[in-house]
Amino acid sequence: MKLSAKSNLVCIVVLTAIIMLLSCAGDSDTDFLLVDLHEYVDDGEYMQLTGSEVPVEILGAQQISVCDDYLIVNTSDRNAQVTILDVASYEELASICPEGQARTDFTEPSFELRQFVKDTDGHSEMVMTDNWSKLKFIDLDESVAQTRTVVDRVYSAGNGDDFVWDGTVFLDGADYFKNVGLYYDDNEQCYQSPKFICVHDSVETEIPLFGDLGLKTIDFDDMRSFGRMIMTSGRMHVRPDKSKVLYACNITSYLNIFDMETKSVKVLFRKGGISFSGLVNGSSRMLPDSELMSCGDCATCDDFFILLYLNEESDENGERLKNPSVRVMDWEGNLIGGAELDQCVGSIAYDAKRGILFGLDQIYETIYAFDLNGVIRR
Secondary structure, eight states: OOOOOBBEEEEEOOOOOOOOEEOOOOSSSSSOOOOEEEEEEOOOOOOOOOOOEOOOOOOOOEEEEETTTTTEEEEEEESSSEEEETTOOOOOEEEOOOOOSTTTOOOOOOOOSSSEEEEETEEEEEEEEEETTEEEEEEEHHHHHSSSOEEEEEOOOOOOOOOTTTTTTEETTTEEEEESEEEEEEETTTTEEEEEEETTTTTEEOOEEEOOOOOOOOTTTTTTHHHHTTTOEEEEETTTTTTEEEEEESSSEEEEEEEEETTTEEEEETTSOOHHHHHTTTTGGSSGGGGEEEEEEEEESSSSSEEEEEOOOOOOOOBSSOOOOEEEETTOEEEEEEEESSSSSEEEETTTTTEEEEEEEETTTEEEEEEEETSOOO
């Protein structure tokens, strides 16, 4: 499938040890590399969900997540940067992870990429990046039992490397998968595209996804220059069993699913959405403001993932005029549900046992619960 009529496309299929390059005809306006592109249609009307306010008060709430029977809130409180609640009763069970230099403390924790694992005893653990260089595994069960931070193990980055602030997925043992975002290469004196790297037994294998941006400098007044800088921006989200990783682009309508077993990538694009070429060429500005949706967050479970789309239409004071919506897709890339929300939330989490979607309004520090039962087409 063609990405743009003006694009010279190079499709890359990544196998375990082989990278195959296939060139497609066209002129060389842009060289954005995608893998196995699939277009999907999202033109249905969705019901509005009414959220019920969760009766808790947590100062500085920033992100939320769900693991087993826990509703976890990451906060800006330096004395307790993680609050653990009972997901059903909303009782506060523990406030942990103070700021500090000790093994159980966090100096600069990343809340963006939320992931959980089971230890050998069956305890639930939350994996968090701290100060770029460490992956810390917080034993949630023991932390709740002892009402203090219990860290089971710590992995430190070696050879001067780092785990990336909000883009490192723990896989197994010392293996991990990371996204190195857009950066300026001093040697080449230009901006380099985001890279995705799988680390196995300390050996790094790069999985190419985006091509050469051709961006020497950034002219913020020029749409082509600015568009190239932001078009690949996105966030990582991981399937609970770590077999797949989603990289959801924030501004453009691309969803990139990495299959960690086959070392392949499936790229999904919403028909009529904002494309790389449309953003760079400025044609996306022709879209009505009500259609400029950006992906703000994602909640994952074994069967599907839930994308939070923020509507960018706002009034003269910068307040959004329309609340967010959610779309539900299975890990094969099929759209299986969606809904409009009645609250302006910026972070979401999903309780798969009860079918409850939680949304956090980060401005008013309020958590809402939405019943997703009946929304998802099984």
